[in-house]
Amino acid sequence: MxxxxxxxxxxxxxxxxxxxxxxxxxxxxxxxxxxxxxxxxxxxxxxxxxxxxxxxxxxxxxxxxxxxxxxxxxxxxxxxxxxxxxxxxxxxxxxxxxxxxxxxxxxxxxxxxxxxxxxxxxxxxxxxxxxxxxxxxxxxxxxxxxxxxxxxxxxxxxxxxxxxxPEAAHVVKVAGNFLIVSAMEAMAEAFTLAEKHGIERGQIASMLAQTIFACPIYQNYGKMIAEETYAPAGFRLALGAKDLNLVLDAASTARVPMPFASLLHDRMLSALAKGRADMDWTAVGLAVSEDAGLK
Amino acid sequence: MxxxxxxxxxxxxxxxxxxxxxxxxxxxxxxxxxxxxxxxxxxxxxxxxxxxxxxxxxxxxxxxxxxxxxxxxxxxxxxxxxxxxxxxxxxxxxxxxxxxxxxxxxxxxxxxxxxxxxxxxxxxxxxxxxxxxxxxxxxxxxxxxxxxxxxxxxxxxxxxxxxxxPEAAHVVKVAGNFLIVSAMEAMAEAFTLAEKHGIERGQIASMLAQTIFACPIYQNYGKMIAEETYAPAGFRLALGAKDLNLVLDAASTARVPMPFASLLHDRMLSALAKGRADMDWTAVGLAVSEDAGLK
Amino acid sequence: MxxxxxxxxxxxxxxxxxxxxxxxxxxxxxxxxxxxxxxxxxxxxxxxxxxxxxxxxxxxxxxxxxxxxxxxxxxxxxxxxxxxxxxxxxxxxxxxxxxxxxxxxxxxxxxxxxxxxxxxxxxxxxxxxxxxxxxxxxxxxxxxxxxxxxxxxxxxxxxxxxxxxPEAAHVVKVAGNFLIVSAMEAMAEAFTLAEKHGIERGQIASMLAQTIFACPIYQNYGKMIAEETYAPAGFRLALGAKDLNLVLDAASTARVPMPFASLLHDRMLSALAKGRADMDWTAVGLAVSEDAGLK
Amino acid sequence: MxxxxxxxxxxxxxxxxxxxxxxxxxxxxxxxxxxxxxxxxxxxxxxxxxxxxxxxxxxxxxxxxxxxxxxxxxxxxxxxxxxxxxxxxxxxxxxxxxxxxxxxxxxxxxxxxxxxxxxxxxxxxxxxxxxxxxxxxxxxxxxxxxxxxxxxxxxxxxxxxxxxxPEAAHVVKVAGNFLIVSAMEAMAEAFTLAEKHGIERGQIASMLAQTIFACPIYQNYGKMIAEETYAPAGFRLALGAKDLNLVLDAASTARVPMPFASLLHDRMLSALAKGRADMDWTAVGLAVSEDAGLK
Missing domain, CATH: 3.40.50.720 (NAD(P)-binding Rossmann-like Domain)
Incomplete structure (x- = not known):
């Protein structure tokens, strides 16, 4: 047994x-x-x-x-x-x-x-x-x-x-989560660019998910960001914000400037300031639309 | 015929x-x-x-x-x-x-x-x-x-x-290239974070390429960025810089702030200033290592 | 005569x-x-x-x-x-x-x-x-x-x-305007930080203007940003956006990454997207407050 | 007595x-x-x-x-x-x-x-x-x-x-130091832009220090950044890095995104990674020159 x-x-x-x-x-x-x-x-x-x-x-x-x-x-x-x-x-x-x-x-x-x-x-x-x-x-x-x-x-x-x-796998994990949020932000920027040029967000998302980005992160989160379904949360934004803090702490310890991570940290901070802690962490994309005068 | x-x-x-x-x-x-x-x-x-x-x-x-x-x-x-x-x-x-x-x-x-x-x-x-x-x-x-x-x-x-x-497919194309360079930068930051914590770049790249990022962009460019083989060029950095300019021009026209794209534009500009026009466009990752005191 | x-x-x-x-x-x-x-x-x-x-x-x-x-x-x-x-x-x-x-x-x-x-x-x-x-x-x-x-x-x-x-004085001029907008953004960030810690914006602005930043730019624009009087325009934001474009063009030509300028360009773009072309250019500070969940 | x-x-x-x-x-x-x-x-x-x-x-x-x-x-x-x-x-x-x-x-x-x-x-x-x-x-x-x-x-x-x-004056102090480092970065970008357009750094610094930025921060630090005299340290870069951390911690607590501060934090981190802890904190400007292919 x-x-x-x-x-x-x-x-x-x-x-x-x-x-x-x-x-x-x-x-x-x-x-x-x-x-x-x-x-x-x-x-x-x-x-x-x-x-x-x-x-x-x-x-x-x-x-x-x-x-x-x-x-x-x-x-x-x-x-x-x-x-x-x-x-x-x-x-x-x-x-x-x-x-x-x-x-x-x-x-x-x-x-x-x-x-x-x-x-x-x-x-x-x-x-x-x-x-x-x-x-x-x-x-x-x-x-x-x-x-x-x-x-x-x-x-x-x-x-x-x-x-x-002891810490190695945790470094890898937070680095991985950083990559995920980076992909979210990048998709939100790309889809918003397309949208303001008259292209449907879902169309570009779908093409990418079938071609050069045919992997789960882009397929699943790409769909959410294209459809702007930021609630209910699969993974709470507050937890995503915590993970970004872990990334930046690990970066400070090792003295690695991570400009994407810094930018994403500010996105998370803004989302928390706007009361979005309980939205899905893909809601970093909401600010991209707002900054472009949408919403 | x-x-x-x-x-x-x-x-x-x-x-x-x-x-x-x-x-x-x-x-x-x-x-x-x-x-x-x-x-x-x-x-x-x-x-x-x-x-x-x-x-x-x-x-x-x-x-x-x-x-x-x-x-x-x-x-x-x-x-x-x-x-x-x-x-x-x-x-x-x-x-x-x-x-x-x-x-x-x-x-x-x-x-x-x-x-x-x-x-x-x-x-x-x-x-x-x-x-x-x-x-x-x-x-x-x-x-x-x-x-x-x-x-x-x-x-x-x-x-x-x-x-x-007439312009729609071109917007989609430059948005796609922007996503690719974003993935490069994100990987370079993540791999450098891992490296400075004593983890082999190739190991984290390989894990990601087999799991949540099992798609060509992360697999192929991830390998290059992990191994830091920035030459010879598959796609010249000077062309990548041009594409980033196209993205930012399209973003200005449509009034879409794209902070990742702006940051990547500066990376490209720096690479050109350092004489890297003929390296592969993955060489944006070189600056990430340099900023972390490596090289 | x-x-x-x-x-x-x-x-x-x-x-x-x-x-x-x-x-x-x-x-x-x-x-x-x-x-x-x-x-x-x-x-x-x-x-x-x-x-x-x-x-x-x-x-x-x-x-x-x-x-x-x-x-x-x-x-x-x-x-x-x-x-x-x-x-x-x-x-x-x-x-x-x-x-x-x-x-x-x-x-x-x-x-x-x-x-x-x-x-x-x-x-x-x-x-x-x-x-x-x-x-x-x-x-x-x-x-x-x-x-x-x-x-x-x-x-x-x-x-x-x-x-x-022939171009030298123009380079100096756009560089100067870039410095002015940089000071605006920095003040907006500093004052908003103070505000959310319970300190009056006007008090910190006034102290700085009498001490280490006792010069016209910080005194005059600092007062506007502290009081958030972003209209009527002394200098239209649309013209400020134009000037940021001139800075970035000059930076591209000379291959000088200017991360502050890139960020300010995105601020300007966002302000234009939100219909603020006719506000004063200090209105870049409005987005700082909004990002912090104020307004 | x-x-x-x-x-x-x-x-x-x-x-x-x-x-x-x-x-x-x-x-x-x-x-x-x-x-x-x-x-x-x-x-x-x-x-x-x-x-x-x-x-x-x-x-x-x-x-x-x-x-x-x-x-x-x-x-x-x-x-x-x-x-x-x-x-x-x-x-x-x-x-x-x-x-x-x-x-x-x-x-x-x-x-x-x-x-x-x-x-x-x-x-x-x-x-x-x-x-x-x-x-x-x-x-x-x-x-x-x-x-x-x-x-x-x-x-x-x-x-x-x-x-x-109890904390109010400390918030004001770290906000002030953030403004100082922001001015340094902005000047370094502006002077490097001028330099690569064939203009002497000292000339633009001097003009600004006599006109719209006639205040101690721009006069004293402007001279150092123009002349690139980053050592010996008047204020050690390592202490400046500490102050930026204090700013970002205060910003996180109050949920205030401060993109300039995030960028400056990364500059400081890079300078530490490159062994510049004992240089003057104006040495953030050194990276601006390096990114532009100078040095």
């Missing part, structure tokens, strides 16, 4: 991921800040616990899928966190989009206790999570990565490794 | 396109500023002429594949141009990347003479041209577009139409 | 300048597209003529103070222009804000005819023109500059020379 | 300020991390102490002039800090350029202990500090501000008040 795995964070992504682990035969001890979300999981056999610390078994695996650095710090190093419970041989499989800095801090914390931090952030939205179609980027100690491999196989369709540094 | 078609401009793109027309059974009258390039075509049966005006037969079709607006103006409205030779029923099939403004001027010129301007710029590099894998965007009068359809079928793998306005 | 001087362009700037020349004892032959504006001048002794060509006397001086390159081209090289009337020894004293490119063209035109082009654009608004408080930047042939010196002394409070090149 | 004042931080600014207080008759207890710098002060009667905590007398005044938030936190809330020694009635007169956030934290800390935080950052370089020519911006509790007024009068030539909020 499979080993028990701890799981913290049952949001839009965490919940379907936890389901897939149950389906793959893992026993789960789960914690979520709002317990109601865990009810369906409990019916399927997951054990609900009252504190993050209770998901961990000495030497076991704990997965986190939480909103941001603050949440991750709380469930690990906070008063009720599992940071001291993981123990020798334990692995913290950190799958959220968090900062390289916190990964380094946690890795040092675990190393001093004989445990390991494995970074494993994912690309994919909730439907991809449900369909086990996530792409996973990993980094961390080799032995720990090998140990969690079956767990990751139960969650995604492919794993890409980026070496031993 | 197929009708005779005029063809002006035997550069990296024009030459393989003309070959494909010969292969498809078209008789060709070709003109190139430097006649030597046309020799191979002549061996295959193309008729070489000494002036652009001589490629046109009254009521016939003339294809242009030239470097820029100035060249297009010279071969059409210039002293030796074919602008007066096309005559009633003639079609100028304009496949270069040129400005919406010159398309409107030429369309008006032809309309007054009973001829037609069909915009048909293409996406694809010389190898795609040779393999009949170009994507073609068209706009112009419906009857004229129907007439040239077999010609376009002999050149590309798909045609996308954008209505009757 | 002073010699007769031709004067073309009686707008907000040209009219008070022409008055000052009359006051200084010059005889004037004036042309304006809308003759009504010249009536007051005529009462004071100016001779009104019906075509630009008629302001010029062979070997004489003609001043132009017109809106843009197109207007300058029309009154010089156009059908009724004075470009052929100036004759050997004549001087075209070009005081408008126009492009370096047209200056070079006109200089070559005159040189071939024994006449001279003297660039003499000015800094100062209409009230400064009326008060003979303009600052004049000159460039052009030395002898011609010496000849027009008394005329310039009657118009401004100081002359700064930039050598023999 | 004047009361004793504590003084922490004897750097380029702090040392001349402390001298002026001695001259004005204040008794000083001073602390500096490197005691050697305090020797000259001791000869003039200042009392040197070994820990920040020792500069404070219960209910007294302590001035801080330190490098950044980290240093300020260390000397106040750190193990040897004076944060607990100030006591009821005490005033921390905080004159460094620090973040609005730390001002709020310290103000809350003191309020709970009956003491007060007065923000009093200054504009002016070391020579202005020595000459009592600083401009001081204040904010904080009214009574505390009145009490420290004579102290500030001994240090500067003018005081501008921004109300009761």
């Amino acid at each position: 499979s080993e028990a795995v701890g799981f913290v964070g049952l949001g839009h992504m965490g919940l379907p991921m936890a389901h897939n682990l149950l389906r793959a035969g893992y026993r789960l001890r789960v914690y979520n800040r709002t317990p109601a979300k865990a009810a369906a999981l409990a019916e399927q056999g997951a054990e609900l616990v009252g504190r993050p610390a209770d998901v961990a078994a000495p030497g076991g695996i704990v997965i986190t899928m939480v909103a941001n650095d603050q949440a991750l710090e709380a469930v690990t190093l906070g008063a009720d966190g599992f940071g001291e419970q993981l123990g020798p041989g334990g692995v913290h499989l950190s799958m959220s989009t968090v900062s390289p800095a916190i990964a380094q801090r946690l890795a040092a914390h675990y190393q001093a206790r004989g445990a390991a931090y494995v970074a494993a952030p994912v690309f994919g939205r909730p439907d991809a999570a449900a369909a086990r179609k996530l792409w996973v980027c990993t980094s961390g100690p080799q032995a720990a990565k090998e140990r969690v491999r079956p767990v990751l196989d139960a969650l995604g369709q492919g794993i890409f490794d980026f070496g031993a540094a | 197929s009708e005779a078609v005029g063809f002006v401009g035997l550069g990296h793109m024009g030459l393989p396109m003309a070959h494909n027309l010969l292969r498809a059974g078209y008789r060709l009258r070709v003109y190139n500023r430097t006649p030597a390039k046309a020799a191979a075509l002549a061996e295959q049966g193309a008729e070489l002429v000494g002036r652009p005006a001589d490629v046109a037969a009254p009521g016939g079709i003339v294809i242009t594949m030239v470097a820029n607006d100035q060249a297009l103006e010279a071969v059409t409205l210039g002293a030796d141009g074919f602008g007066e030779q096309l005559g009633p029923g003639g079609v100028h099939l304009s496949m270069s990347t040129v400005s919406p403004a010159i398309a409107q001027r030429l369309a008006a010129h032809y309309q007054a003479r009973g001829a037609a301007y069909v915009a048909a710029p293409v996406f694809g590099r010389p190898d795609a041209a040779a393999a009949r894998k170009l994507w073609v965007c068209t706009s112009g009068p419906q009857a004229a577009k129907e007439r040239v359809r077999p010609v376009l079928d002999a050149l590309g793998q798909g045609i996308f139409d954008f209505g009757a306005a | 002073s010699e007769a001087v031709g004067f073309v362009g009686l707008g907000h700037m040209g009219l008070p300048m022409a008055h000052n020349l009359l006051r200084a004892g010059y005889r004037l032959r004036v042309y304006n597209r809308t003759p009504a504006k010249a009536a007051a001048l005529a009462e004071q002794g100016a001779e009104l003529v019906g075509r630009p060509a008629d302001v010029a006397a062979p070997g004489g001086i003609v001043i132009t103070m017109v809106a843009n390159d197109q207007a300058l081209e029309a009154v010089t090289l156009g059908a009724d222009g004075f470009g052929e009337q100036l004759g050997p020894g004549g001087v075209h004293l070009s005081m408008s804000t126009v492009s370096p490119a047209i200056a070079q063209r006109l200089a070559a035109h005159y040189q071939a005819r024994g006449a001279a082009y003297v660039a003499a654009p000015v800094f100062g608004r209409p009230d400064a023109a009326a008060a003979r408080k303009l600052w004049v930047c000159t460039s052009g042939p030395q002898a011609a500059k010496e000849r027009v010196r008394p005329v310039l002394d009657a118009l401004g409070q100081g002359i700064f020379d930039f050598g023999a090149a | 004047s009361e004793a004042v504590g003084f922490v931080g004897l750097g380029h600014m702090g040392l001349p300020m402390a001298h002026n207080l001695l001259r004005a008759g204040y008794r000083l207890r001073v602390y500096n991390r490197t005691p050697a710098k305090a020797a000259a002060l001791a000869e003039q009667g200042a009392e040197l102490v070994g820990r920040p905590a020792d500069v404070a007398a219960p209910g007294g005044i302590v001035i801080t002039m330190v490098a950044n938030d980290q240093a300020l936190e260390a000397v106040t809330l750190g193990a040897d800090g004076f944060g607990e020694q100030l006591g009821p009635g005490g005033v921390h007169l905080s004159m460094s350029t620090v973040s609005p956030a730390i001002a709020q934290r310290l103000a809350a800390h003191y309020q709970a202990r009956g003491a007060a935080y007065v923000a009093a950052p200054v504009f002016g370089r070391p020579d202005a500090a020595a000459a009592r020519k600083l401009w001081v911006c204040t904010s904080g509790p009214q009574a505390a501000k009145e009490r420290v007024r004579p102290v500030l009068d001994a240090l500067g030539q003018g005081i501008f008040d921004f109300g009761a909020a």
Whole structure:
């Protein structure tokens, strides 16, 4: 029988991921800040616990899928966190989009206790999570990565490794999200240019999605930006703004000027200032239309 | 037997396109500023002429594949141009990347003479041209577009139409090129961020090219930017700079602020100032590395 | 008695300048597209003529103070222009804000005819023109500059020379206007930052204007931007947009990336798209407030 | 006899300020991390102490002039800090350029202990500090501000008040520094444009400094940027980079997109990446020249 795995964070992504682990035969001890979300999981056999610390078994695996650095710090190093419970041989499989800095801090914390931090952030939205179609980027100690491999196989369709540094996979993840938002802004500019020249946004979007940009990001987000369906949110703009902050922090640390990222950060800031935190993150495109005198 | 078609401009793109027309059974009258390039075509049966005006037969079709607006103006409205030779029923099939403004001027010129301007710029590099894998965007009068359809079928793998306005397909083309350069810059920023965090550029490029950005632009240009192979040029940076100018001109005309395009224009300008006109246009990425203190 | 001087362009700037020349004892032959504006001048002794060509006397001086390159081209090289009337020894004293490119063209035109082009654009608004408080930047042939010196002394409070090149003073002028708009944007950003932190815009503006930025640009425009009095226009935003275009054209020609100028160009474009052409050019600051969710 | 004042931080600014207080008759207890710098002060009667905590007398005044938030936190809330020694009635007169956030934290800390935080950052370089020519911006509790007024009068030539909020004057200070760096970048762009059009940088700088920008920032920094004398540092670029970070943090908190500030942040980051931390902060202009293919 499979080993028990701890799981913290049952949001839009965490919940379907936890389901897939149950389906793959893992026993789960789960914690979520709002317990109601865990009810369906409990019916399927997951054990609900009252504190993050209770998901961990000495030497076991704990997965986190939480909103941001603050949440991750709380469930690990906070008063009720599992940071001291993981123990020798334990692995913290950190799958959220968090900062390289916190990964380094946690890795040092675990190393001093004989445990390991494995970074494993994912690309994919909730439907991809449900369909086990996530792409996973990993980094961390080799032995720990090998140990969690079956767990990751139960969650995604492919794993890409980026070496031993605890923060490496997180850098790759935030760089990837930056590329996504860059594509959104570029499409919004291109489609608005077309629109003001009398061309339908949907027509240019469709052509590009079938030809030189025939890939999911341009196809899916391109459709939303062409149709200007910025709500409801598949991924909240407030979270996208957080990710841009992570990119710029990582850029400052490494001293890499990223002018596109700076510009996108300002777009996000403006969207937040205008009350668009709960719109989809594609709503950066709304400002492009507004700046062109549309809307 | 197929009708005779005029063809002006035997550069990296024009030459393989003309070959494909010969292969498809078209008789060709070709003109190139430097006649030597046309020799191979002549061996295959193309008729070489000494002036652009001589490629046109009254009521016939003339294809242009030239470097820029100035060249297009010279071969059409210039002293030796074919602008007066096309005559009633003639079609100028304009496949270069040129400005919406010159398309409107030429369309008006032809309309007054009973001829037609069909915009048909293409996406694809010389190898795609040779393999009949170009994507073609068209706009112009419906009857004229129907007439040239077999010609376009002999050149590309798909045609996308954008209505009757002579400039529409050109707007789409320059918008597409803008999207390509945006992707380059974004990748260069992301890869440099990764590099300065100790991650190999090639590794992140490869992951993205297999997952969320599995499309030609990210795959092909991503590889070049990851490997920093900015020469020899597949597409000269000087031409990319020209295309960015076309984008910004179209944006000014329509009053669409395009901050990414403005930033890319400055990147191109800097590259030209540094003597990089003959490098590949992916060399915009070189400045990203330099700004980060690399090189 | 002073010699007769031709004067073309009686707008907000040209009219008070022409008055000052009359006051200084010059005889004037004036042309304006809308003759009504010249009536007051005529009462004071100016001779009104019906075509630009008629302001010029062979070997004489003609001043132009017109809106843009197109207007300058029309009154010089156009059908009724004075470009052929100036004759050997004549001087075209070009005081408008126009492009370096047209200056070079006109200089070559005159040189071939024994006449001279003297660039003499000015800094100062209409009230400064009326008060003979303009600052004049000159460039052009030395002898011609010496000849027009008394005329310039009657118009401004100081002359700064930039050598023999016909375009030099125009480059300086557009660079200066770029600096002014940069200061506006910077102030708008700073004041909006203060405002959203609960500080009155007027208070920070006033402190800066009395201390490290105690100069006219920050004092006068700072007050407008602090009070957000963007109308009526002292200098129309549409003209500011034109000037930004001149800056970017000069930057492209010389291959100088100017990221602030590119950003300001986009601000201007957005303002035009939103129908703000007739507001004061300080209205670039309005978008800063809007982007911050104010208004 | 004047009361004793504590003084922490004897750097380029702090040392001349402390001298002026001695001259004005204040008794000083001073602390500096490197005691050697305090020797000259001791000869003039200042009392040197070994820990920040020792500069404070219960209910007294302590001035801080330190490098950044980290240093300020260390000397106040750190193990040897004076944060607990100030006591009821005490005033921390905080004159460094620090973040609005730390001002709020310290103000809350003191309020709970009956003491007060007065923000009093200054504009002016070391020579202005020595000459009592600083401009001081204040904010904080009214009574505390009145009490420290004579102290500030001994240090500067003018005081501008921004109300009761502890962070207000700091926001104004970082906004002011942002304006300064914006002026530097704008001048560097303008001068480089001129240079590449064959005009001497010094000539355009001089004209502007005598006319529309006749104020210290444009006169002093304009000269340095025109002459490209980027070393030795009057104000280290690394500190300028820190200030830009403070601006962007304040902008993020208040949700104010500041595109000029974002661009300048990237300039600073690039300069740091290129090893220019110890050059003068005007060296942002160096990159403008490099981007234009000069150097």
